[in-house]
Amino acid sequence: MENVKKRYQQQMFFTSAIVAFFILVSGIALGMVLDRYKVDDSLSSLRQNELNAESYFLEQQLIEGSDIDKCEIAKPRAQALSEELVKLGNELSNYKESSLFKKNDYDYLLRRYFLLEIRTYSLFKDIRSECEDATNTIIFFYRIDDDSSVKQGYALDEVVRQNPDVSVFSFDIDYKNEPLISTIKLGYDISDAPTIIINDEQVMQGFSSVEKITDILRK
Amino acid sequence: MALSAYEIIYLLIIMFSLYLSILWLKIFYLDKDEIAKALLGPTKSKKQPKVSIIIPAYNEAETIVATLNSVLALEYPKNKLEIIVVNDGSTDNTADIVQAYKKHNIILLNKKNGGKASSLNIGLKKATGELVGVLDADSVVSKNSLMTMLHHFEDDKNVGAVISGIRTLNKNKLIEKLQRFEYIFTILFRRLMTSLDTLYVTPGVLSIYRKNVLQNLGGFDENNLTEDMEIALRLKHEKYLVKLELGSITYTTVPSTFSELAQQRIRWCRGHMENTWKYKDMIFNPDYGFTGAFQFPVNMISPILLITLLFLVTRGTIDTFRNLFLHLSAQGIGFFYNIAFPSLKHIIFSMNIKILFPLVLSALIAFVMISLAHKFTKEKWEFPITYILFFTIYPLLIAWFWILAIFQTFTKKRPKW
Numbered sequence: 001m002e003n004v005k006k007r008y009q010q011q012m013f014f015t016s017a018i019v020a021f022f023i024l025v026s027g028i029a030l031g032m033v034l035d036r037y038k039v040d041d042s043l044s045s046l047r048q049n050e051l052n053a054e055s056y057f058l059e060q061q062l063i064e065g066s067d068i069d070k071c072e073i074a075k076p077r078a079q080a081l082s083e084e085l086v087k088l089g090n091e092l093s094n095y096k097e098s099s100l101f102k103k104n105d106y107d108y109l110l111r112r113y114f115l116l117e118i119r120t121y122s123l124f125k126d127i128r129s130e131c132e133d134a135t136n137t138i139i140f141f142y143r144i145d146d147d148s149s150v151k152q153g154y155a156l157d158e159v160v161r162q163n164p165d166v167s168v169f170s171f172d173i174d175y176k177n178e179p180l181i182s183t184i185k186l187g188y189d190i191s192d193a194p195t196i197i198i199n200d201e202q203v204m205q206g207f208s209s210v211e212k213i214t215d216i217l218r219k
Numbered sequence: 220m221a222l223s224a225y226e227i228i229y230l231l232i233i234m235f236s237l238y239l240s241i242l243w244l245k246i247f248y249l250d251k252d253e254i255a256k257a258l259l260g261p262t263k264s265k266k267q268p269k270v271s272i273i274i275p276a277y278n279e280a281e282t283i284v285a286t287l288n289s290v291l292a293l294e295y296p297k298n299k300l301e302i303i304v305v306n307d308g309s310t311d312n313t314a315d316i317v318q319a320y321k322k323h324n325i326i327l328l329n330k331k332n333g334g335k336a337s338s339l340n341i342g343l344k345k346a347t348g349e350l351v352g353v354l355d356a357d358s359v360v361s362k363n364s365l366m367t368m369l370h371h372f373e374d375d376k377n378v379g380a381v382i383s384g385i386r387t388l389n390k391n392k393l394i395e396k397l398q399r400f401e402y403i404f405t406i407l408f409r410r411l412m413t414s415l416d417t418l419y420v421t422p423g424v425l426s427i428y429r430k431n432v433l434q435n436l437g438g439f440d441e442n443n444l445t446e447d448m449e450i451a452l453r454l455k456h457e458k459y460l461v462k463l464e465l466g467s468i469t470y471t472t473v474p475s476t477f478s479e480l481a482q483q484r485i486r487w488c489r490g491h492m493e494n495t496w497k498y499k500d501m502i503f504n505p506d507y508g509f510t511g512a513f514q515f516p517v518n519m520i521s522p523i524l525l526i527t528l529l530f531l532v533t534r535g536t537i538d539t540f541r542n543l544f545l546h547l548s549a550q551g552i553g554f555f556y557n558i559a560f561p562s563l564k565h566i567i568f569s570m571n572i573k574i575l576f577p578l579v580l581s582a583l584i585a586f587v588m589i590s591l592a593h594k595f596t597k598e599k600w601e602f603p604i605t606y607i608l609f610f611t612i613y614p615l616l617i618a619w620f621w622i623l624a625i626f627q628t629f630t631k632k633r634p635k636w
Contacts (some may be wrong), residue, residue, distance in 0.1 A: 008244070008249060009249070009414075009415060012242060012245045012246065012249070013242065013513065013535045015245070016238055016241040016242040016245055017238055019241050020234055020237040020238040021234070021240055023237060023576070023577050024230060024234050024237070025582055026576065027572060027573045027574070027575070027576030028573045030572045030576055031571070031572040031573035031576075034567075034568070034570070034572050037568075038568050041564075041568070059588075069406045080530055091565075091568070147541070147545060150542065150545050151545040151548065152549070153549075154545060154546050154549035154550050154557075155549040155550065157550065158549065158550040158553040158554075158557060161553060161556060161557060164552070184360075188605065198552050207564070209549075210549070210551070210553065218557070
């Protein structure tokens, strides 16, 4: 009886390890399933935003030459697009922290997101050239895991809260998979992060406080 | 698959904890009938051999009266019970207090201060019983605690020592409540270790030994920080069994301040390291059964993982506060306007499932173990906040004690009792 008990005890070490390993693998598998949902969800948001941008462009083409005030329609739509983009950007960065995203999936989403940002930014540029009292734009180049960039991001959140007509377009300064970002960097001679460009004119390298940015926007 | 180094380390710690939890649970279910038997009514010994109880005492004037009264109240034939108090050079009136108990045939031996182990050895030389018990002078025993332990010596001639299930006397302050919970948990774990024959300590709160075995082994090691662990390992090294009797209930006074606790635990950690090194030939050695093949490796890995966990948690806490500082310094008063409660979708999508899933299951198993520990020690569920602190903050505290113990060992600092 003692020998049976001892043999069973020896088996228990092995079966306990199997059960623990199974639970671990199940956790990883569940994580991968959740990642799949995250990717699908982000893709769905991205597609929706791309459609909204496409719809805006077509609308602008349709009302070209008509009596309809382009600026009256353009400004709120562009603002709505910008807000949706910010939401999507936050989702992407949050999910990246906790996900098992395959690198390719995440890179693909990120690249599409940056392109959509650039497209939306170009809409804002058009609005500024054609409309008075246009919305303000800030391009923000950040570096991942850089404290100054994190701080700048928080400062820009506060700037937007105080000035709801400001739209911020954020780009990873080290992102290599989209040549357009490198073009923008070259155009504004950007070498380090954080860097912000206010209304295509004012380029500020290093951290810029809420007060400093707000002063420039008021001018 | 994107797993960061930190995630891998967290998963290793969780996996180790999960493995042990599952294993102990399986051991419990294998032996639950035997364990339940102890609850129905402890087994009393058929024979009643003479037992000598040695009580080493150093400045125990405040507590020794309760100890002596409890020993005198033991349900055991008075002519078969020998009580020896060894006064280890006390500077208070411990000796005078014990002297007043001479009419109860309590033997008082006075010696120069030399430590607990030397006191026990003096007592061992004087003892005339077939069995020898050790009882700290700040502990009390229940009436049937001795009677219930002795059957193990009859049941199996290989049993070298039997220990009791220790509870805490004091449970007012938070630090005492945490230890109360720890001791409840420890009783269950020691009983499970008995099932596996891996019990490796004979605490000073009523442990009973075969006197001839103790004498043949040379008595207690007077140069050891934790002579109770050392003698148990020596017994196991010589292939004797050490068992816990669930039906034997004893109580001890636990440290009631943080510094007292730190002093005690650092000494225990240092003793642990010292004795692991002393008996290193048992590590991974199947000749010593599960003690060598399983318990020793677990005892070595556990502090390493605890310390690693402490570093990870510290790093995470520093990152959180750093982020908070950046947030506040960037936004000033606007910080409070920017606080937004995340949506349910956001919360779910932000979860790190691969860490959370095994962690939650580990917590569930821990809850089952807590319930079993309370059931089998017949202790009430008290102070719920203690349980949360025990599984979150307390392990980090123990990790700190380990770090201090390692530091003191390498700097050869003198230990404090």
